Amino acid sequence: MLKHLPTEVLQKNGSSPVHGEALPLVYLAEKLSVKKWLLVVPALFLTLLSFRAQAQDPEIKATTTPTVKTQDTTIKHIIDELQRITDSDRQNSNSIQALLQGKELDNISKYELIKSNIINASETYYLLNKKIIDLKSRTTTNNLDVFITSLNNPESKALGFSLSDRIVDLVQKIILKNKDEKGEKNSKIVESTKSIINSPIFQSFTSLTPPLAIANSVMNFLHSVSVNNKQINQKSLQDFEKELNKYVVYYTALNDANQKFEYGLNFNKDQLGLLQDNLFDHLSFTATSLKFAPPQKGNKPLSQTMNDYFFDFKKEKVVDFFNQLETKYTSKGKRIDYESLLRENPNLKEVNNQLEDLVLQTKRFENLYNEYFTLLDSYYAKVNNSLKIAQDNNLAEKSVIDNKQAEFRNLKTEAVQEIQASINIRELYQNTEKIKYRYRIF
Template sequence: MLKHLPTEMKHDKRLTDKLYVPLPLVQLALKLRSCRWIKVIPAPFVLLFTFHTAHAQDPELKGTVAPVIKTQDTTIRKLMEEVQRITDNDKQNSTAIQALLQGKEIDNITKYELIKNNIINASETYYLLNKKIIDLKSRTTTNNLDVFITSLNNPESKALGFSLSDRIVELVEKIILKNKSDKGEKNSKIVESTKSIINSPIFQSFTSLTPPLAIANSVMNFLHSVSVNNKQINQKSLQDFEKELNKYVVYYTALNDANQKFEYGLNFNKDQLSLLQDNLFDHLSFTATSMKFPAPQKGNQGLSQTMNEYFFDFKKEKVVDYFNQLETKYTKGKRVDYESLLRENSSLKEVNNQLEDLVLQTKRFENLYNEYFTLLDSYYTKVNNSLKIAQDNGLADKSIIDAKQAEFRNLKTEAVGEIQASINIRELYSNTEKIKYRYRIF
């Protein structure tokens, strides 16, 4: 800056002859200080303003660059940075809190909708499962199939071209009496006694499908007892008679075995269905009580009747109405307070979480349903085998056996179709799949 000063200042000479006369810059500063308003301005700003004014007035100072004032104190800057950081954090926290609140609300809505839809669909599943249990429990086969089997096992029937009652009498006359049944009183009594055994009310009252075997056994015992006092009936005659009779016994034994196993299988199937219905009753009672519905009550009547009557009240439409009323109760303004709804009706969560057991019950019914048709298939095979025995033993012509097997096959197909249409297992499948029981709510 010295090179810009006047020559006189460079040589330490004064710019004026007058002593103690201030320099131009000092004069300007003095003038400013004489002003009253300047007294309120801090000294550093006065100097800065003075320098700026002089700089503007002196052409030689216009090219001079103002020095950068650096302060050693960074406290204010750090405080401002900290305030900014806290402000930014507050904004982030506020955004996060809003997101959490919104997420919590969405989560409550999702939970409620899941519970609601599951229980509504479950109400229909209860009804369908009970209805199909009752239907399957009432099944044996079908009327036509029962008539067919009964005719094959009836000693008086000629379904295979012969009557067992007539054949036994013929064998007694031919083998035991050597075709001399009309000769002698003893022979006549043997034939009459044989017919009396066959037509005994005891055998006619049998509810099981075993009359032919009982008749054959009774006739053999009778002939053995008679042979003790009747010399005409020798051991060889009895053996020949028993050999021929056994051809029929083997056929009826095979048919009886088929009938007994099918009946045993059906009874076991029905017992399992009854147990399943008991479990369904308990599960339904829990759900109804949790929703403050009147629970079903067991009385003197059968469980099937109790359940059927209960479903007049506990049905899908009323469950839908229950949730509509619940939403209305917890509506505040234009929105439902799902958080309060779930908190104050926490039993609904447990109902939802227990629906897995209901789904497992439908799976159990499906197994019993399939087992029924497995029983029917096995029964069909065994009856056909018994018919084949009748053919092999010469009891009936092949053409008759073939016709009976074809008739039995058609009746079985008809029975399967009728049962499938009546129970309609797909209806239960489709409704059960709507229950999202895998999603537990806590």
Template sequence: MNILYMKNYGRCFTILLFLMLHCFFTAWAQVPRTDTVPADTIVNNMEMRGAPAIQTRDTTIKHILEELQKVTDSDKQNSNAIQGLLQGKEIDNLTKYELVRNNLINASETYYLLNKKIIDLKSRTTTNNLDVFITSLNNPESKELGFSFSDRIVELVEKVVLKGKADKGERNGKIVESTKSIINSPIFQSFTSLTPPLAIANSVMNFLHSVSVNNKQISQKTLQEFEKELNKYVVYYTALNDANQKFEFGLNFNKDQLNLLQDNLYDHLMFTASALKFQLPQRGNKPIAETMNTFFLDEFKKEKVVDFFDKLEVKYTKGKRIDYELLLRENPNLKEVNNQLEDLILQTKRFENLYNEYFSLLDSYYTKVNNSLKIAQDNGLADKNLIENKQTEFRNLKNEAVTDIQASINIKELYNNTDKIKYRYRIF
């Protein structure tokens, strides 16, 4: 509206000036000539009456021409200003388009990288070497700390409960055999959790209490002595089991959060792909990871996003220039997708948090396992040097796991890509 006003104002002023000139010259022609009267007589008469001197015809015309030049200059300035505004508007549309294009091309790679790293972190919530190490520490048959828990239970039954008379009498022999049977029960062998030692200790204690009812040789004092010795092992396995359970719970929660993040990433990807007119994948009953991997492999590639914008520019090319204003007006979804890219960046930051949480879990787990090993040392279950060697072995395995995951996921690659997305610039 301002541009049209400036144009019309300049034209009206020019027309008005020419009308004034026309009227002036017409009136001038009708004034009686005074050439028959001497000029000095006219001047003297006017001076005698006190009247001001009249400008000559040449002075008036000069003034009018000067005013006309001012109008012409003003009109030229207005025209230049209008052209500048039009050019500035075109540059603004070009800037908006280039921002959208670059952001969405870079975002296409961010979608791919984020999905890949989510899958990688989910698959590395446990590590084989750490699993083997912890399983061996928690195995009742293992001698990683210089003893077998199963053997120690049998020894305590023979020495404390039966007072070293395990081979004296059929009853004592049956108690030892029953104890061994409990330890080797298929029920405990099939445990998938890391609690067999605690379950075995509890079962053996219940068995001895039931036997003591009909066996007067097994007193309550004897059972208390047995339980006291057994508890030295139970405390160690309880601490180890607590470390395992908390680590497992933390891993499961971390994995659930990664699944939720992947679902949100899928929804955001579908919104962007739809705006770019890509053929959306049919998820069906397939896992989301499989669906997204197939989509990135067959359809949603960076090269295809570049090709989409190249074809769009050709479509809106008129002569030798691209009509960016029309392009943006007829494709409003592109601006909307650009304005929603902040959500994608927030998802990458959420992944970063889950990534860091995983290493925090490892650190906490490392501390708890070391504490359980210290308990084994303090209770005299294992030699100090052996415990220190196991702690060193566990530290090396933990550091190896951290290094492997950091190298595999390469979080810096995701940082570098998201830095290319100017998500704070919104387009309206």
């Protein structure tokens, strides 16, 4: 440590100092005044004591002197901290902006979904109503109706015979034993039989088969005549009834086919009527929510009311409604405020969320549409069965029956194709598929 003092010398055998070298402490002291010397000695003494204490105390010796930060490192630390804060703020700002953009995109998606659904629904209302009316008006086709009517007509010779002529022939052959009908009693029996057949009452039957009523009336007449006419015995009546029953069985089968088909058609029409009532209610709700004038039930049939309403409630008007709505919520920067639009028009969400019911109504119509063809298939099978009975009972030639069955098959195929083309269920199906009713908006 002494080498750091202001003066430093090396003494060798008491030799005098050499010029150019530092003076030893002894000589330095001689040059100082007594007063200054007294100030220097205590300072040196304290310094020596301090170094001795450090050498003797191991704890003090092991202590690391703390690093003192300079002005440059402090500034650098402050700059680094400011940069970190700036980066964090930028990151937070980006995150917030992303959230805001995400919310805006979500509102746009909601609005576009609602808009698309309601526009497509307006077309679905129109198509569903049109097809309900079309199917309600269906029985079969004109050609098929003519065919069935000819089979059911007692005067028709569609199968090569007329039931009216056959009954008169059976009366003459079995009841009168082919005796001359010029006899008063025989003549009255024949004339009365013809009168029953040609009765206006039977000619007015529409839902029931006239041949069955005629056969039953003729049998009752002959039983009543047999009471006072000994010529008509029980065996003759039984033989007549046996032959007549061959025709009765055929017409009963045909009548059963007609009645079940008519019952099925009426049930189908009733279900279509209920479906149209539900469609009316749903359309009224949507129209009111969109601030359109809803359809009004009056004294007119519902089908006419609905048809009249669709002259005004069109897809184009619904599109125009949304165009006006977007214009209303467009800012000066030509940007649509979708959040405000949805918040201030909650009815749009409600209409969208109710569209599932409209889709279910279209599916109900599809079921009734398919049931109609199932009904037609069943009818076709039953009519063919009645023709088979006519063949088995030898009422007509096999070739005649075969031709009638082929004719009926072709007419039925034409009827199916005509109805399918008229209603076009695929058009309704494709339009309904555009309604994304599974996505509810809250």
